[in-house]
Amino acid sequence: MPATQTTSHFAMQPAPDSLAFALNNAARALAAVRAGTALPAALTALFAEIDVPAARGAIQDIAYRTLRALGRADALLAALVRKPPPAPVANLLTCALALLSDEPESAIYTPFTVVDQAVCAANVQPATRPMKGLVNAVLRNFLRSRATLLAQIMHDPVARWNHPRWWIDEVRTAWPIAWEEILSAGNTHAPLTLRVNQRRSTVAEYLDVLHTAQIPAVAAGPSAVRLLRALPVERVPGFMQGVVSVQDASAQRAAPLLEIRPGMRVLDACAAPGGKTGHLLELAEIDLVALEVDQARAMRIEQNLSRLQLMATVCIGNASSPDEWWDGRLFDRVLIDAPCSGSGIVRRHPDIRWLRRPADLAALAREQQRMLAALWPLLKPGGELVYATCSIFPIEGERQAQWFEGKQQDAVRLSAPGQLLPSTALPGCASNTDDRDGFFYARFRKQ
Ligand SMILES: C[S@@+](CC[C@H](N)C(=O)[O-])C[C@H]1O[C@@H](n2cnc3c(N)ncnc32)[C@H](O)[C@@H]1O
Structure with missing residues (x-):
């Protein structure tokens, strides 16, 4: 769920439901991943520390979006600064640039909101406060030259495909025809696919249940049903009772x-x-x-x-x-x-x-x-x-x-x-x- 913008640039701590709060914490999760921690473990540790359940959705969403766009966001940052800023500033800017450079149809915040809230986020952390002017300038520069910068970095395969260079090479060598499709698929949002427990129901019966609950879904295999919009599992009919489980169609x-x-x-x-x-x-x-x-x-x-x-x-x-x-x-x-x-x-x-x-x-x-x-x-x-x-x-x-x-x-x-x-x-x-x-x-x- 998108975070709201209830922070002022002068507040010492952004409201937990603000985008500034989410950006700062997503940047911390990104720092943990860069240091070698898996994202789910990094988020679990972070959520235990900050203990603000209402902010989890936005932090998680930004962290996942950033890692899907990390090659692009890192390349944009490198193109926008003369020398790399300190890590806390760089990670905050990377998260903001990942959001700002999203395809307009999948963007969840307006560009103005992202810039405003990134500056607020920089302002509340001692490590980033002295560089809040840089944060503002970099993000505004990006918005001014968006199309040119995006075209410029697309020559770099890591920026274009959002995968490390060695990984791109491995995929390309193994799948010389399908490699681009494979890399692109890796940057999409996975659907929520369910396995219907055949002891309890059938795909046809379960699709009826979803239809009655006005949850759009399609059959996706002998026991598989794919929801066309993701839902928290607790709200998936029959999940808690064991009628269905979450499992991708290939794993099934x-x-x-x-x-x-x-x-x-x-x-x-x-x-x-x-x-x-x-x-x-x-x-x-x-x-x-x-x-x-x-x-x-x-x-x-x-x-x-x-x-x-x-x-x-x-x-x-x-x-x-x-x-x-x-x-x-x-x-x-x-x-x-x-x-x-x-x-x-x-x-x-x-x-x-x-x-x-x-x-x-x-x-x-x-x-x-x-x-x-x-x-x-x-x-x-x-x-x-x-x-x-x-x-x-x-x-x-x-x-x-x-x-x-x-x-x-x-x-x-x-x-x-x-x-x-x-x-x-x-x-x-x-x-x-x-x-x-x-x-x-x-x-x-x-x-
Ligand atoms: C791909 S996951 C398995 C997913 C699981 N089959 C499922 O469908 O939910 C691989 C699992 O193997 C476990 N594993 C790794 N090395 C193992 C080993 N030497 N012996 C037994 N389990 C191992 C990992 O901890 C991990 O839980």
């Missing part, structure tokens, strides 16, 4: 791919927060072990399952070291939804691209291979393993599948979606249901 492909039948013993090897765990349990009565290495994240599996009123054995352990947690009973099915770069879900997590480093890809690929090698022996003969990543980089997808097939003589590769590239529906368009994150799926049967 995992559980059906395992072709589970009642009574099967199934391992979900990287389970938190439990999206695919819940889906598997909705599909059949199975004996499911949900494994997760991170204890805090494992608690989210329990919370999700309790909302869905479903049961699994949640186990804390490392998928690459089964000796530490496995009871020796073989599985009919194994799902490895492996830790990865997250390059397929950057529209939901715009900080990921700025946090990852090129060397991360090889390290993640080695970890994925360790998991594949360690978990294959846990599968019964005739059993099946699904390997998934929310990545668009072949090193975490097709190349891993080929490596595994080559190495594991008793593995037969079965049909699977392979690489799903991210795609975006036209805003508000009911006919285009093809809106999804990037994902990779491979499936193997043990001979």
